[in-house]
Amino acid sequence: MLSRTAANLYWMTRYLERSETTARLLDLGFRNALLPNTGGGFRNEWSAILQSKGTLQNFTEKYGELKQRNVESFLFFDMDNPSSVASCITAARENARIVRTALTTQVWDAINTSFQDLKELMRRERSSLEVPELTDWSLRTAAQIRGAIEATQLRNDGYRFMNLGYAVERADNTARLLDVKYYVLLPSVAYVGSGLDNYQWTTLLRALSAHRAYNWAYGGELSAAQIAHFLILNPKFPRSLLSCSLEVNEHLDHLARMYDRATPAQEAARKLLGELAEAQIEDVFDEGLHEFLSRMISENAGLGQCIQDQYLTGEAR
Amino acid sequence: MSEAYFNEMYDGNGLRPPYRGLEGWYQDMPTEFRAFKQAEAEDLFRRFGITFAVYGDGGDPDRLIPFDMFPRVFAADEWRRLERGIKQRARALNAFLSDVYDRGEIIRAGRIPADLVYRNEAYEIAVAGFRPPLGIFSHIVGIDLVRTGVDQFYVLEDNCRTPSGVSYMLENREVMMRMFPHLFQENRVAPLDNYARLLKRTLASVAPAKCDREPNIVILTPGHYNSAYYEHSFLADLMGVELVEGQDLFVEGDFCWMRTTQGPRKVDVIYRRIDDAFLDPLCFRPDSTLGVPGLMNVYRSGGVTICSAPGAGVADDKAIYTFVPEMVRFYLGEAPILENVPTWQCAKPDEYKYVQEHLAELVVKEVHGSGGYGMLVGPKADKATIETFAAKLAENPGNYIAQPTLALSTCPTFVEEGIAPRHVDLRPYCLVGRDVDLVPGGLTRVALTEGSLVVNSSQGGGVKDTWVIAEE
Numbered sequence: 028m029l030s031r032t033a034a035n036l037y038w039m040t041r042y043l044e045r046s047e048t049t050a051r052l053l054d055l056g057f058r059n060a061l062l063p064n065t066g067g068g069f070r071n072e073w074s075a076i077l078q079s080k081g082t083l084q085n086f087t088e089k090y091g092e093l094k095q096r097n098v099e100s101f102l103f104f105d106m107d108n109p110s111s112v113a114s115c116i117t118a119a120r121e122n123a124r125i126v127r128t129a130l131t132t133q134v135w136d137a138i139n140t141s142f143q144d145l146k147e148l149m150r151r152e153r154s155s156l157e158v159p160e161l162t163d164w165s166l167r168t169a170a171q172i173r174g175a176i177e178a179t180q181l182r183n184d185g186y187r188f189m190n191l192g193y194a195v196e197r198a199d200n201t202a203r204l205l206d207v208k209y210y211v212l213l214p215s216v217a218y219v220g221s222g223l224d225n226y227q228w229t230t231l232l233r234a235l236s237a238h239r240a241y242n243w244a245y246g247g248e249l250s251a252a253q254i255a256h257f258l259i260l261n262p263k264f265p266r267s268l269l270s271c272s273l274e275v276n277e278h279l280d281h282l283a284r285m286y287d288r289a290t291p292a293q294e295a296a297r298k299l300l301g302e303l304a305e306a307q308i309e310d311v312f313d314e315g316l317h318e319f320l321s322r323m324i325s326e327n328a329g330l331g332q333c334i335q336d337q338y339l340t341g342e343a344r
Numbered sequence: 345m346s347e348a349y350f351n352e353m354y355d356g357n358g359l360r361p362p363y364r365g366l367e368g369w370y371q372d373m374p375t376e377f378r379a380f381k382q383a384e385a386e387d388l389f390r391r392f393g394i395t396f397a398v399y400g401d402g403g404d405p406d407r408l409i410p411f412d413m414f415p416r417v418f419a420a421d422e423w424r425r426l427e428r429g430i431k432q433r434a435r436a437l438n439a440f441l442s443d444v445y446d447r448g449e450i451i452r453a454g455r456i457p458a459d460l461v462y463r464n465e466a467y468e469i470a471v472a473g474f475r476p477p478l479g480i481f482s483h484i485v486g487i488d489l490v491r492t493g494v495d496q497f498y499v500l501e502d503n504c505r506t507p508s509g510v511s512y513m514l515e516n517r518e519v520m521m522r523m524f525p526h527l528f529q530e531n532r533v534a535p536l537d538n539y540a541r542l543l544k545r546t547l548a549s550v551a552p553a554k555c556d557r558e559p560n561i562v563i564l565t566p567g568h569y570n571s572a573y574y575e576h577s578f579l580a581d582l583m584g585v586e587l588v589e590g591q592d593l594f595v596e597g598d599f600c601w602m603r604t605t606q607g608p609r610k611v612d613v614i615y616r617r618i619d620d621a622f623l624d625p626l627c628f629r630p631d632s633t634l635g636v637p638g639l640m641n642v643y644r645s646g647g648v649t650i651c652s653a654p655g656a657g658v659a660d661d662k663a664i665y666t667f668v669p670e671m672v673r674f675y676l677g678e679a680p681i682l683e684n685v686p687t688w689q690c691a692k693p694d695e696y697k698y699v700q701e702h703l704a705e706l707v708v709k710e711v712h713g714s715g716g717y718g719m720l721v722g723p724k725a726d727k728a729t730i731e732t733f734a735a736k737l738a739e740n741p742g743n744y745i746a747q748p749t750l751a752l753s754t755c756p757t758f759v760e761e762g763i764a765p766r767h768v769d770l771r772p773y774c775l776v777g778r779d780v781d782l783v784p785g786g787l788t789r790v791a792l793t794e795g796s797l798v799v800n801s802s803q804g805g806g807v808k809d810t811w812v813i814a815e816e
Contacts, residue, residue: 028604028605028606029586029588029592029602029603029604029605030592030603030604030605031588031589031591031592031603032586033605124568125568127577128577128580128581128587132391136391184605188605282605286605286606288606338605339605340603341592341602341603341604341605341607341608342603342607342608343607344607344608
C-alpha cells in the first residue's frame with residue numbers, strides 16, 4: 028500500500044476521533060456551566076477546557092472575553108480553530124476523498140453525509156442550535172462512521188492504519204480530558220472531595236459516556252483513584268489508556284505479520300503496553316497524576332511519530 | 345428545427361434504423377417519470393463522486409457534468425468504418441512520432457515542413473533520438489469526431505497526450521444500465537466493460553525491457569485538486585493499480601520507486617496524467633512540485649516507461665493536424681478513411697488574409713488552446729466580439745487556425761419541453777500497445793443550449809451514453 032494512502036487513512040481516523048473528543052469537551056463544559064457559580068464560575072471552567080486543547084490563546088485573540096456562546100461556536104463551528112468539530116470533520120472528509128478507492132461505499136457515504144450535514148448545520152441560525160443537539164449529532168456521526176468501518180472494510184493493511192489512527196488519537200484525548208479535570212479544572216486543592224469536585228468528576232464521566240459503566244464497575248462511589256483507574260488502567264473501558272494501547276499493539280502486530288517485518292514501532296508500542304499492564308493506580312499517584320499523564324501524552328506522541336516514520340513516509344526499509 | 349443539420353435519429357424518411365429500438369421508450373415516457381429518472385441519474389453520479397471542477401468564476405469544485413439520458417446510437421456498419429478510420433489514424437500518429445524523434449523521414453521526403461515540427465513548442469528535444477518500448481509514444485489516442493451527414497465524419501482534433509473523459513464513457517453506461525435495464529435487453533448494445541482490462545494490457549505491453557516480472561503499473565496524478573482527479577482514481581481502481589502523486593515516487597539508482605508501507609517498490613510503467621513540463625523538475629520546469637526529480641534519466645536509460653511518452657504532444661498540435669492525412673499515406677501507404685476539417689493556417693499570409701475577411705463565418709482557435717477557451721465562433725458572435733477578436737488575432741496570427749463552422753449533426757436530447765435536437769460530437773479512445781484496440785463506443789458530448797455548437801463541458805456541455813449496436 029502506498030505510504031501516502033496509509034497516511035490519509037491514519038489521519039482521517041485521527042481527525043474523526045479528535046472531532047468526537049472536541050464534542051465531548053464541549054459537552055463537559057456545557058454541563059459544568061449548569062452548576063451554580065463557584066470559585067471563579069464558568070469562565071474559569073471554559074478557559075480550562077480551551078487550555079486542555081492548547082487553544083486558549085487562539086480564542087482570546089479572536090473573541091476576547093470568554094462568553095459561553097463564543098466558546099461553543101469556537102469549539103464546534105470555527106474553521107480557524109484547527110480542532111473544532113467543523114475543522115476536524117472537514118479535514119477527515121478531505122483525507123477520505125483523496126483515498127476514496129480505499130474506502131467502502133458505506134464508509135465514504137457515512138463520512139460524506141456527515142460533511143454535508145455539517146454544512147447544513149453551519150447554515151442554520153446559530154441561536155436555534157443548542158449544545159446538546161450539536162454534541163448528540165457529533166457522537167452519532169462518529170458512531171456511524173466507525174460502525175461502517177467495522178462492518179464493511181476489508182481487514183487489510185488499510186483497516187489497520189485506520190484503527191491505529193483511532194487508538195493513538197483516543198489515548199491522547201483520554202489523557203488530556205482526565206488531566207483537565209484533575210489538574211486544571213478545580214480552583215484549588217481545598218475543593219478536593221467537595222460537592223464541586225464530585226460534580227466535575229460526574230460530568231467528566233458523562234462526557235466520556237462512561238457514567239453508568241463506572242457505576243457498574245466500581246459500585247457507584249466516586250473517588251479520584253477509582254476514576255483514574257477506570258480511565259487509565261481498566262481494560263474493559265474502551266477509552267482507557269490500557270485499552271488504546273492494547274489496540275495499537277493488536278493492529279501493529281497484524282501489520283508485522285502481514286508485511287513479515289517488525290519495526291521499532293512494534294517495540295515502542297509493546298514497551299508502553301508493558302508499563303500500563305503492570306502499573307498499579309498507587310504507582311500513578313506516587314508519580315503524580317498530572318506528571319504521569321503528561322508523560323503518557325508525550326510517549327503516545329512518540330509512538331505516533333514512530334508509526335509515521337516506519338510506515339507513512341515509505342523510506343524505512 | 346433547421347433542415348441544414350443532419351439529424352441522427354430522423355432523416356427525410358423517418359426514424360433511422362439504429363434508433364428503432366428506442367421508439368416506444370421515449371414516446372411513452374410520462375413527464376413525471378422522466379423527472380424522477382433524471383433525479384435518480386444525478387443522485388447516482390453524485391454518489392459515485394463523478395464531478396468536474398470548473399475553473400474561473402468561483403466554479404463549484406463538486407459540479408456534476410449534466411447527463412442526458414437519451415442515448416446516441418451507431419449502427420454496426422457505421423461503427424465498423426469509424427473503427428477502421430480511428431485505428432488507422434492512431435497508427436499513423438504513432439508512426440509520425442517515432443519518426444520525428446528519429447530520422448525524420450517524412451521531413452526529408454518534404455511532406456511536412458521541418459520548421460513546423462522542430463521549432464514546434466511541443467517538440468521535446470529532451471527525447472530526440474530516444475525510442476520508447478515498441479516505438480510507441482501515444483498509448484491512448486482520443487480522436488474528436490463530428491458528423492455532418494450519413495457518411496460524412498470529420499476529425500476535429502487529435503489528443504495524443506492524456507485525453508480525459510473516458511470515465512464518463514464508462515459511468516454513463518453504468519448509470520443507463522442501472523436505470524433502464526430493459527433497453528439493454530431489447531437492444532443489442534455492444535458492451536464497454538473491457539476498457540480497463542485492455543488499458544492495463546496496453547500499458548503492460550510497453551513495460552521496459554529491464555522489467556523481468558509482472559510490471560508494476562501506476563497512474564500519476566497531479567493530485568485531488570485537479571479537475572480530472574475523479575477519473576484518475578476511477579481508472580486506478582478499475583485496473584487495480586496504485587494512484588500516485590509525484591511525492592510518492594523517487595529515483596534511486598537506475599530505477600523509479602514508489603513509497604509504500606513496506607518500503608520502496610520498483611515502478612515499471614507510469615500512466616501519467618500530468619503534462620510534460622511538470623514531469624521532472626531537473627529536465628523540464630524547475631519549479632514543478634508535481635513531478636519526480638531525475639525521472640527523465642531513468643526513462644531515457646530504459647528503467648521505466650512513461651505513457652504517453654514525453655514529446656507526444658507534437659503530433660496533436662493544431663498546426664500539425666493538417667498533415668495527418670499525409671502521415672496516413674506516407675507511413676501506412678493507405679488512403680485516409682477519416683477526413684480532416686478544411687483548415688486555414690493564419691501563419692500563412694494568404695490564408696490569414698482569407699480568415700480576416702471571413703471571420704463572421706469561421707471558427708478561430710488558438711493553436712495550443714484546449715477546452716473551448718479563447719476561441720471565436722464567428723456565426724454566433726456579435727460585431728463587437730468579432731472586432732475584439734480580430735485585434736487579438738492581428739497581434740499574433742501564427743498562434744491561430746481557422747475552420748469553417750461545421751453543420752454538426754444533432755441527436756435527440758431531453759429538454760424542458762420534451763425532446764429536441766442538440767448538436768453532438770464524439771471522442772473515442774483508441775489504445776495503442778502491442779495491439780491496437782478500440783472499445784465500441786466513446787464519449788458523446790452534447791451542447792445543451794439550443795443552437796449552440798460548443799460541446800465542451802467547461803462551457804456548459806453535457807454528455808450522453810454512446811451505443812454501438814452489435815453485429816447480428
